[in-house]
Amino acid sequence: MAYGGNDWLALTPEPTLEPELPICDPHHHFWDLRPDRVPYQRYLLHDVLADINSGHNVRSTVFIEARSMYRADGPAELRSVGEVEFVQGLAAASASGIYGPARVAAAIIGNADLTLGARVQPVLEALQAASPNRFRGVRRSAAWDPHPDLEKRAEQGLLASERFRAGARVLARMGMSLENTLYFPQLPELADFANAVPDLNIVMNHIGGLYRVGSYGNRDHEVIPAWRKGIATVAACPNIYLKLGGVGQQRYGFDWYTREKPIGSVEMAQALSPLMNYCIEQFGPDRCMFESNFPPDKVSSSYNVLFNAFKRLSQGYSPSERAALFHDTAARVYRIAA
Numbered sequence: 001m002a003y004g005g006n007d008w009l010a011l012t013p014e015p016t017l018e019p020e021l022p023i024c025d026p027h028h029h030f031w032d033l034r035p036d037r038v039p040y041q042r043y044l045l046h047d048v049l050a051d052i053n054s055g056h057n058v059r060s061t062v063f064i065e066a067r068s069m070y071r072a073d074g075p076a077e078l079r080s081v082g083e084v085e086f087v088q089g090l091a092a093a094s095a096s097g098i099y100g101p102a103r104v105a106a107a108i109i110g111n112a113d114l115t116l117g118a119r120v121q122p123v124l125e126a127l128q129a130a131s132p133n134r135f136r137g138v139r140r141s142a143a144w145d146p147h148p149d150l151e152k153r154a155e156q157g158l159l160a161s162e163r164f165r166a167g168a169r170v171l172a173r174m175g176m177s178l179e180n181t182l183y184f185p186q187l188p189e190l191a192d193f194a195n196a197v198p199d200l201n202i203v204m205n206h207i208g209g210l211y212r213v214g215s216y217g218n219r220d221h222e223v224i225p226a227w228r229k230g231i232a233t234v235a236a237c238p239n240i241y242l243k244l245g246g247v248g249q250q251r252y253g254f255d256w257y258t259r260e261k262p263i264g265s266v267e268m269a270q271a272l273s274p275l276m277n278y279c280i281e282q283f284g285p286d287r288c289m290f291e292s293n294f295p296p297d298k299v300s301s302s303y304n305v306l307f308n309a310f311k312r313l314s315q316g317y318s319p320s321e322r323a324a325l326f327h328d329t330a331a332r333v334y335r336i337a338a
Contacts, residue, residue: 004257004299005039012262016055016304017311021322025052025061026330027205027243027291030087030105031068040295045090049099051294051303059327060106060336063087064179064205065139067111077123080111084130091134105134107334109179112138114167115158121170128174136334137171139179139205140164142186147215150183159186159193168193172200177333183209184223187230194237201239203333206246206293207279208234212253220253228278235282241333242283244276244290244325248297248306256300263301265308273313285317285324289333 032042040047052058071082091105108131112123128135141153158164159182171178180202182190187208194202210227212220234240248256254271256263280288290310292303301309314322331338 009262009298009302009305012264012302012305014265014305014308017265017308019055020057021311022327023056023058023307024106024289024327024330024334024336025058025292026203026289026334027064027245028061028294029064029066029068029296030090031066034068037295040298043295045093045099045104048104048294049094049102051292051298052102052104053100054302054304056304056307058102060103060331062107062109062136062330062334062336063091063105064109065111077113077116077120078126081123081126081130084108084110084127084135088131088134091131103336106336107136108134109137109139109177110135111140112167114138114140114171114178115161115163117163117166118170120167121174124171124174124176135176137177137179137201139181141181142190143182143209145183145185145211145215149214150211153181157189159189165193165196168197168200172197177201177203179203179205181205181209183211184227184230187227187234190240191233191237194234194240198239201241201333202237203241203243204234205243205291206249207231207242207244207275210247210253210275211251213251217253231279231282235287240283241287241289241329242279243293244279244288244310245306246291246293246297247272247275248293248300250299254300262305265305265312268301268305268309269312272309276310276313280317280325285321286329288325289330290314290325 030044034041069083069086071079087105087108094104110127112120114120142158143153144156178200208231216223
């Protein structure tokens, strides 16, 4: 049995906690024919529906770019429009209602090269035209680290680049948001960037890029304090929002994806509480949102277990705070109608 597969996940069944609590899942992907994404080489509408309909009250979701279904030809800077066209069709199918009440990809985040500066505007206009009612912005990774074992998804110092900042100002002027991924040592760079473009809403993915394997493995006594300091630094920027999730991926240092039996929500909540509660304490519930990051995080737990864990660790918050964490913050940031 392949760990991370659906049969493996079924070994840890759980009743759904608080099945009436509304959820807007602000982070998942779609792709097909991706041999680099074992065991989920395909994740399309029926796959996400099977996950979100596992018991929780998921009202809507947000698609985040995955470098999938790009156009095969045409100007290089416009090829990412193909992904938004692809997802717009899946979202329209979901909106028909024949698959249930959840609205999948009610908001869409695409990809554009912001280092084009002012020349990124026609790219953003093309993305908007591909999804006039759902397109909300772009994601651009700034992940760079000097250690050779960490994947470099951007040039060093991208967030300080004037070309990138010029593109970000176009994004802000057009009322769109920037989705960001990075490594935790870069958190001060993100704060400097956010202060330089104060009119831009920035959504930071996966609790700010905590990394606990490889060059940062077995160094929690250094890594966790550095991450906490970085989180406090970016939390001081009012235009940054934070996604609580993404930690099922290998780089976050948990062994859940290696187990013969998947983790349950009690143990997961205990493991996540110190991280998630610190983030909520720094940002506040009105700037935090629980995310699934499926299917990447599906290698560690089922959707049902993951959101059960979020519900367990958030029990100490008020009803209005929990409403923000599970639904309202995401719906507001991505402009999703109730």
